Amino acid sequence: xxxxxxxxxxxxxxxxxxxxxxxxxxxxxxxxxxxxxxxxxxxxxxxxxxxxxxxxxxxxxxxxxxxxxxxxxxxxxxxxxxxxxxxxxxxxxxxxxxxxxxxxxxxxxxxxxxxxxxxxxxxxxxxxxxxxxxxxxxxxxxxxxxxxxxxxxxxxxxxxxxxxxxxxxxxxxxxxxxxxxxxxxxxxxxxxxxxxxxxxxxxxxxxxxxxxxxxxxxxxxxxx
Ligand code: SAM
Numbered sequence: 321x322x323x324x325x326x327x328x329x330x331x332x333x334x335x336x337x338x339x340x341x342x343x344x345x346x347x348x349x350x351x352x353x354x355x356x357x358x359x360x361x362x363x364x365x366x367x368x369x370x371x372x373x374x375x376x377x378x379x380x381x382x383x384x385x386x387x388x389x390x391x392x393x394x395x396x397x398x399x400x401x402x403x404x405x406x407x408x409x410x411x412x413x414x415x416x417x418x419x420x421x422x423x424x425x426x427x428x429x430x431x432x433x434x435x436x437x438x439x440x441x442x443x444x445x446x447x448x449x450x451x452x453x454x455x456x457x458x459x460x461x462x463x464x465x466x467x468x469x470x471x472x473x474x475x476x477x478x479x480x481x482x483x484x485x486x487x488x489x490x491x492x493x494x495x496x497x498x499x500x501x502x503x504x505x506x507x508x509x510x511x512x513x514x515x516x517x518x519x520x521x522x523x524x525x526x527x528x529x530x531x532x533x534x535x536x537x538x539x540x541x542x543x544x
Contacts, residue, residue, distance in 0.1 A: 331380035332363050338382040342397045358404045361430040370421040389441050393421040402504045405518050406479040408432045417467030418483035422448030425460050435460045436474050438467030466542035470496040484540040485514045499523045506537040
């Protein structure tokens with residue numbers, strides 16, 4: 321799928337080692353080892369393609385990075401953690417709110433059957449569509465628009481991932497989760513007071529909420 325470009329395989333392997341170490345010692349918070357399934361996807365997806373050419377040196381640092389338009393590609397550890405929390409299967413359908421660079425979409429596409437991803441900033445949506453097409457991801461469907469209200473046409477979803485911080489829990493997204501489904505979302509009203517939250521919906525539609533980790537994301541815009 322990636323045209324045999326393996327120049328960065330060693331850098332990816334080292335990035336994954338850092339993810340493993342951070343998952344075991346997340347600065348005083350509960351350790352959550354990342355599954356082998358997710359780690360092997362992180363070893364495979366070419367993160368350097370999702371970063372501008374002038375910044376490729378930083379592609380495999382375990383850090384977030386600017387992608388322009390005031391937005392970021394998330395830290396690899398956070399991408400791995402959020403993906404793992406969704407516990408996806410190959411048959412699952414997943415909604416991503418905040419396509420950004422398209423990197424997280426690619427990681428999800430390796431884990432799930434179908435990925436629906438929405439981005440509100442037009443140039444980012446266009447760039448991600450072009451790149452994911454070039455990389456051969458046929459199971460990702462992208463849409464330009466406000467994802468805070470979800471994508472009712474394809475709901476309900478087995479998993480929902482929101483990659484921007486909401487100042488309150490968007491009810492339309494909770495409603496679009498299947499019974500048995502999981503959602504990961506940063507919630508908080510300002511940059512340094514956000515919590516990554518895992519929502520699980522049981523077979524009777526009961527919601528359980530777990531605070532996973534303090535995080536720092538760009539804000540979720542839109543009307544919800
Ligand atoms: N998942 C991305 C990646 O792998 O590059 C990271 C995305 S960045 C941290 C968050 C993205 O959410 C930004 O591109 C931003 O424009 C987008 N966003 C913010 N509010 C949104 C909304 N209401 N609907 C869709 N996208 C939104």
